[in-house]
Amino acid sequence: MIPKRTFDAVIIGGGGAGLRAALQLSQANLKVALLSKVFPTRSHTVSAQGGITAALANVSEDNWHWHMYDTVKGSDYLGDQDAIEFMCRNALPAVYELEHMGLPFSRLDNGKIYQRPFGGQSKNYGGEQAIRTCAAADRTGHALLHTLYQRNIAARTQFFDEFFALDLVRDEEGYVLGVVALEIETGEPCLFESRATLLATGGACRIFRHSTNAHINTGDGLGMVLRAGLPLEDMEFWQFHPTGIPEVGSLISEGVRGEGGYLVNKDGEKFMKRYAPNALDLASRDVVARSIAQEIRAGRGCGEHGDYVHLKIEHLGAEKIKARLPGIRELSMQFAGADPITDPIPVTPTAHYMMGGIPSNMHGQVVAPVRTGPEEAVPGLYAVGECACVSVHGANRLGGNSLLDLVVFGRAAGQHMIEYLRENPFPRTLPEEQVDKALARLARWEKSKGSETVAGLRVEMQKIMQDHCGVYRTEALLKEGLELLDKVEARLPDAALSDQSKMFNTARLEALELENLTGHRPGYPGFRPGPHGKPRRPYPGRPSQAGRRPVAAPYPVFQGKRHPGLQAGAAEAADGGDLPAEGEDLLMMNPDRIVSIRVPPFVKPPSGDEGGQGGFFHAPVWQLLSNPPQPPFTKGGRTVRVQS
């Protein structure tokens, strides 16, 4: 048996969400361990730039209902409106709390928190542009992450830095009882026993070749959840940020456009006026990304290969750029060789955010069709942050809502865990065979022999995802991509490590990360019938053979929670059936459901342009959007209370 450490709660991931939850638990005097595969301030939250959205009304009139409306609309009406209400309502106390913690927000002349306009923000339910995103220059994520880490130092949270979580330990009755982790420095595994476990492992955009994400964003929590026999949700929704630096992928914040920056094509035309005549450059991210993609496809891109457009901010003046956008200027000079004070910044849509993830509710509990109900909480398991799908972002996240998601749901999850721990005071018997299963992951790479390399397979996979699941998707392209992904995955068992040392073996980590990214699960139940042998809820679009995955999503996809309509045909498709043929069952395999970038209704593709070809127009949503519901509005039978 490997060494064991016992805690009340274990948190996996040291980004904003994990740190916020840890703080809540530590302040309640619980024994909490925070595992992170990097030192916490190296987490990807640090890269967030523009800000955190809350209707503080410091600059312009505002109220959280408007924020909620924008978020619902921005999500393409696919978000959970109860959760969105919870988030937007709690945004104000959450931001004030961060300020009290010491976060160095930029300030207005009257001493209040500085706010800037962001895409998709409106006053009065779709009216003029609102100014809602609270910022610390253009390094809000850095400020937030460091502040939360500092508060955790004060609260004496127990950190286990550079521990890589291998797998969850889940018993016969479905309780999650801890996690097996690898101490990276020594290379020795260790069991963390706890009554409650929180996954805050972040996104997985490293599945794409060009991404704004850090190298560490490899969806480790997703892999763990799949191997524990639980599903994922909305995995077809990947957000492409309109403005990433070409090739490198570094993010150029939406705040740049919020401060007054605008996009131009090679002719110097401010093309956004053709696509979004009202919101212009501050249309929501999906719209702007798609507009840029359309310009590039129409041959109006800049540069030798015409594969990017220009973002101009010279007119703001050196002083404002240095005060409000210093980080952007640094990035642009370092990675694009352009000083935005004098030159335009080259930008192109870049994979940025995973809207889908581990299905969870607004208390952070992981929910799945574990026994009889469609959304039962998995006892002892929580998920927050980008790895979770609450879903407050639906099919498209608004800028500034991700940092908000972290702190609001991080806090809520911490709070709920405290209650859960109170109600479940006694440890349960730990199933040792589960621990052995987790250790098998390590054994697989020890003394491995084969002809494939981890790096080679990773690069191939990233290229396939980039070419087949990008901004423009067609069913044929996706199917082809899926086949190619299958081929790559089939070669994974042949991959071997030449470096089989133990101490700080980063090659081994990359292999384990690749397994998480591909959802590869040798010897695990995956999304097969659960531990009791009862058939699980069917996952729409799920192919029958193990190892095959739904189109565009290398994971079994759970679409139960937010899309009641989509469940209609689900029962029939239970365990049989391959990918439904085209048009066979739109509910099951509607091509629209695999397109995260879409054109809003008021956008007409320029005539004579083949622009509409790759994008799918979702008729029901189309109609819904051209006639936006007025509050109080409902979705899936739920009425949302709107108070004034």
Place this chain on the structure above:
Amino acid sequence: MKFRIYRYDPESGAAPRMQDYDIDFDPRGKKVLDALIAIKDTLDESLSFRRSCREGVCGSDGVNVNGTNVLACITALEGLKEPITIRPLPRLGVIRDLIVDMAQFYQHYRAVKPYLINLDPEPENERLQTPEDRAELDGLWECILCGCCTTSCPSFWWNPDKFLGPAALLQGYRFIADTRDQATNERLDYLEDPYRLFRCHGIMNCVEVCPKGLNPTEAVGKIKSLLVKRAL
């Protein structure tokens, strides 16, 4: 391109050595980290280094390139003299290859109580702060804890256990300078020590190497003048 990289394998028991790599790599627009990744992916899987954000904001990949502490991810390959010599950050224990043991560095950081101390009841909304007061924090809070400054400081090389080093002192001053913080006296009490603060002799290597362009020496100077003012 030619590289000379510091290698140390803790399991083999062998002494550290410099290993030469020759890789066909187009340096245009690429950074040192890109080359390290290319070497790891194609030539030598066992080469170990930390990396995360690859855009100079997380502070994972502080290394010593051609004798200067830098972040590998934002250091352009073009213009570097070949063979490009890459070593771990100086003075810290080496765990493996370019990976150093940062425990001492983090301990100094925690020692300055890097969190806001304000015992007043929390107001309903935000605490107010003028833009001018807030501007006092610029150049302080942006620190990414990469360790480039502290490990380039000769005073730290001499007294790594007692001298807090530029990064921790910069963070110490970040909270002293914050108008919302109420623990200035306690903070100054802690720093008023022949080693913790006063081993800084204004050598300014920290200013030279800081990848974020911060100025820890200036912060140290401000702490010192506050101590003088307090004593008068």
